[in-house]
Amino acid sequence: MALVEDTTDPKHNLQAARQAYYERISRYDMAPLWEKLRELVGNEPRTQCAPAIWRFRDVKAMVMESAELISAREAERRVLVLENPALRGQSRITQTLYAGLQLIMPGEIAPAHRHTASAIRFIVDGNGAYTSVEGERTYMSPGDFVLTANWTAHDHGNTSDRPMIWLDVLDLPTVNFFETMFAEHLESESQAVRHQDGDSAAFFASGVLPDGAQMGAQVGARFGAKLGAKCSPVVNYTYARTRPILERLYNAGEVDRRHGARVRYANPATGGWVMPTMGAQLALLPAGFAGERYRATDGTIFVCVEGEGATRIGDKDFTWSAGDVFVAPSWQYYSHTAGPQSVLFSISDRPAQEALGIWRESN
Ligand SMILES: [Fe+2]
Numbered sequence: 001m002a003l004v005e006d007t008t009d010p011k012h013n014l015q016a017a018r019q020a021y022y023e024r025i026s027r028y029d030m031a032p033l034w035e036k037l038r039e040l041v042g043n044e045p046r047t048q049c050a051p052a053i054w055r056f057r058d059v060k061a062m063v064m065e066s067a068e069l070i071s072a073r074e075a076e077r078r079v080l081v082l083e084n085p086a087l088r089g090q091s092r093i094t095q096t097l098y099a100g101l102q103l104i105m106p107g108e109i110a111p112a113h114r115h116t117a118s119a120i121r122f123i124v125d126g127n128g129a130y131t132s133v134e135g136e137r138t139y140m141s142p143g144d145f146v147l148t149a150n151w152t153a154h155d156h157g158n159t160s161d162r163p164m165i166w167l168d169v170l171d172l173p174t175v176n177f178f179e180t181m182f183a184e185h186l187e188s189e190s191q192a193v194r195h196q197d198g199d200s201a202a203f204f205a206s207g208v209l210p211d212g213a214q215m216g217a218q219v220g221a222r223f224g225a226k227l228g229a230k231c232s233p234v235v236n237y238t239y240a241r242t243r244p245i246l247e248r249l250y251n252a253g254e255v256d257r258r259h260g261a262r263v264r265y266a267n268p269a270t271g272g273w274v275m276p277t278m279g280a281q282l283a284l285l286p287a288g289f290a291g292e293r294y295r296a297t298d299g300t301i302f303v304c305v306e307g308e309g310a311t312r313i314g315d316k317d318f319t320w321s322a323g324d325v326f327v328a329p330s331w332q333y334y335s336h337t338a339g340p341q342s343v344l345f346s347i348s349d350r351p352a353q354e355a356l357g358i359w360r361e362s363n
Helices: 001-009 010-026 056-071 172-177 201-206 212-223 239-251 350-354
Strands: 052-053 078-079 096-105 110-116 120-126 128-135 137-138 145-148 152-158 164-170 183-185 261-264 277-285 299-306 309-311 316-321 325-328 334-340 344-349
Touching: 010 299, 056 096, 056 120, 096 309, 096 325, 128 145, 145 239, 164 172, 212 277, 239 261, 239 277, 299 309, 309 325
Parallel strands: none
Antiparallel strands: 052 325, 078 096, 096 164, 110 152, 110 183, 120 145, 120 164, 128 137, 128 152, 261 277, 277 344, 299 325, 299 344, 309 316, 309 334
């Protein structure tokens, strides 16, 4: 009987034999690679993320409403997470990065803590709230780019009379992927101020470095034991300082056909990215700019700081204006167009990919 089946339907028998074999090895927590090989080793990246936009005019009122429901102290950080629509429930905007809009009301404090995840703030709305990082209190304005690197103590407060909203971006999914998260709350809610606002930028990002024995120790503490040279010691790359550089770059004719007149935020100790897990840029798109298409393996979060325009991502068009946040997934073509002169901030996991030797780009 078996012999007849073998000769009339060998394919069926082979499938059945394979299936029985898979079930048998499965009981020993093994599986056949050949059934998954194409999925695991694709010819090019197939992103799980969707391109998406959060328009400030749509979401601002909802962010503000959160203040009626919970205090910054109770929430610890009162943030609405920007969840990639294709990755809902996973608290991430790309596979490796978390993003959220944080609100701090006048008089509120977001208490001091530290964690192995690194964070950046990009200020969207309001003026005069502060972030304190390792005792340097920096007062923030729209367009400022503030770092709280891996394991640096940080707290926030709003001493102004206006609410403040900023974009938080953290490498939370990356740190949690490696299962390396540590965090602790600090005893005092607000850190004592030990430096002047702007000290870190003046000391370490001005083409000079503190000299002398006492300051040498401080340089060592900032560049050495505390952060290592892996993270920039600069707390706030202010818009007031960076914006005019874009204008100079534009006037010098340094306009990339894809990205506009763009600068990369640099770690002054190394010239490399500001952090090993996240890298950021600021770009001026001249009025009427029609950028060439571009793609890279780092899924990228953009914030419109000034102006208005549109970005085509894959086959979708997203119009944007000031305060809008949008995301271009890994390896999807995108191209920017600007109406009036516009400024875009961007951030991605490119430094991590470069360190691993897996980053690629193409036009
Ligand atoms: Fe934090």
